[in-house]
Amino acid sequence: MNMSFRIFKNVLKQGFQGMWRNRGMGIASVGSITAVLIILGMVLIMILSINNIVSETQSKFDEIQVFLEDDIKEKNIDTIGNKIKSSDGVKDVKFLTKDEAMKDMKEDWGEEGGLLEGLEDENPLPNSYIIQLKDIEYADAVVENIKGMKGIEEVKYYRDIIENLLSTANYIRITGVIIIIILMAVSVFIISNTIKITVTARKREVNIMKYVGATNGYIRGPFIIEGILLGLIGAILSILIVNYGYDYLFKIINEKLYVIFTVYLVAPHALLKDISIMFIAIGVGIGTLGSLVSLKRFLNV
Amino acid sequence: MIEFINVSKVYKNGTKALNDINISIDKGEFVFIVGHSGAGKSTLIKLLLKEVEPTSGKIILDGMDITKVKNRKIPYIRRKVGVVFQDFRLLPNKTVYENVAFAMEIIGAHPAEINRRVPTVLNMVELDDKANDYPDQLSGGEHQRVAIARAIVNNPPVLIADEPTGNLDPDTAWEIMKIMKNINRRGTTVLMATHAKDIVDCMKRRVVALEDGKIVRDEEKGVYEYEF
Secondary structure, three states: HHHHHHHHHHHHHHHHHHHHHHHHHHHHHHHHHHHHHHHHHHHHHHHHHHHHHHHHHHHHOEEEEEEEEEOEEEEEEHHHHHHHOOOEEEEEEEEOOOHHHHHHHHHHHHHHHHHHOOOOOOOOOOEEEEEEEEEHHHHHHHHHHHOOOOEEEEEEEOOHHHHHHHHHHHHHHHHHHHHHHHHHHHHHHHHHHHHHHHHHOOHHHHHHHHHOOOOOHHHHHHHHHHHHHHHHHHHHHHHHHHHHHHHHHHHHHHOOOOHHHHHOOOHHHHHHHHHHEEEEEEHHHHHHHHHHHHHHHHHHO | OEEEEEEEEOOOOOEEEEEEEEEEEEEOOEEEEOOOOOHHHHHHHHHHOOOOOOOOOEEEEOOOOOOOHHHHHHHHHHEEEEEEOOOOOOOOOOOOHHHHHHHHHHHOHHHHHHHHHHHHHHOOOOOHHHOOOOHHHOOHHHHHHHHHHHHHOOOEEEEEEEOOOOOOHHHHHHHHHHHHHHHHHHEEEEEEEEHHHHHHHHHEEEEEEOOOOEEEEEEOOOOOOOOO
């Protein structure tokens, strides 16, 4: 064993000792870091899911679906079709009958498609035109053009939905970031107080170390290790909680047959690796920062 | 070994602690620093331990100019100076042996070296039989002997003692002085700040007397003060 390894081992040992002796405050510190990271996890999942929905929806962005009234006359259907075809920016128009719409829906629902069994006779889905646009730019003009025509029940296009989603995502992002920053500051404060207690408890020892010629690194090392450990424990706890918690929630949503939602939700396992790396980095970062703040204020070497 | 060249120290609050101090201490000398409280003894020691920076002048320790050094280097300067305080400063939750070994662990000494060196030093301060006792089982004199053992265990060329007998009764104080003398005899330069008139007078060593931050007397085989 060489000298620097022995020194490192000593520093590490003292760090662990400091954490263990000061475990009351340690629990508070770990708790605060865990809370920050869990909230961060929730915000992340929400934002990622919304992004998912946006990108799913975006592929339908250049589509406008015109739903027709059920009691519409054949002639009116054609009139509407022609009117659409004559609009600027329309690339293609497809007529989707009630029956086709039902078939598509069954396919979309996959395994749960059986639920729609028996609805064929009283098919609630309307006939519709699906308009392919040359460019999204034309969407408003086309909608304007056909709106108000007789026999049209509803015109659905995705610009509104996407704008809503994006602004919701933005709102969640901003609120999340604010909450996370506040909680991070609180965590740094709690950790710096925890470390302060260890510093105070070891004041004598530090004083002696100083006179015997311990390097600053040797003196500070254990406190920083303590901060890092607290951050690491907080990170691991929050990774477990977020991972299993979300997995559980995801399953419940799935089991309750809201397949429509889970299609859009981020898959729990896709998150694990990224969240782990991120949480550990943030947890350790908060812990280190808390220690440094404390050492700067309370340890004069 | 130690040299102060035109050293002055003015604290931020305006206190003039030292005023144009010139001292040169050779290797192996035993020097008493005497003077009333506030005469500048503590500042002199703090300058050597790099706890405070001189306002002006130059300080040389073991051939090295330590007037201006980077913070990073300070620990290595302190390793050249063993220090003993009036209040002992032992760790209560460590045994005598561990208190001494602690000073070696901090600088990363090899465990075999620690096992070899600590008993030797404890023998020098005559505490072999107390190695496994805790500080609260020791007398005041024994406390100070542990502190001395800790100060010299890393073999520093200089030992500084700040009123080492200040908390001890006369008999015990003499025990400590005997140990200090032995350490000095082995070649360690000893610098001792003290109020103990009888000790200074009996030892007949070099005495540097400070008054209001100035050296008022510096003589070989001196005494604490002259009666007028």
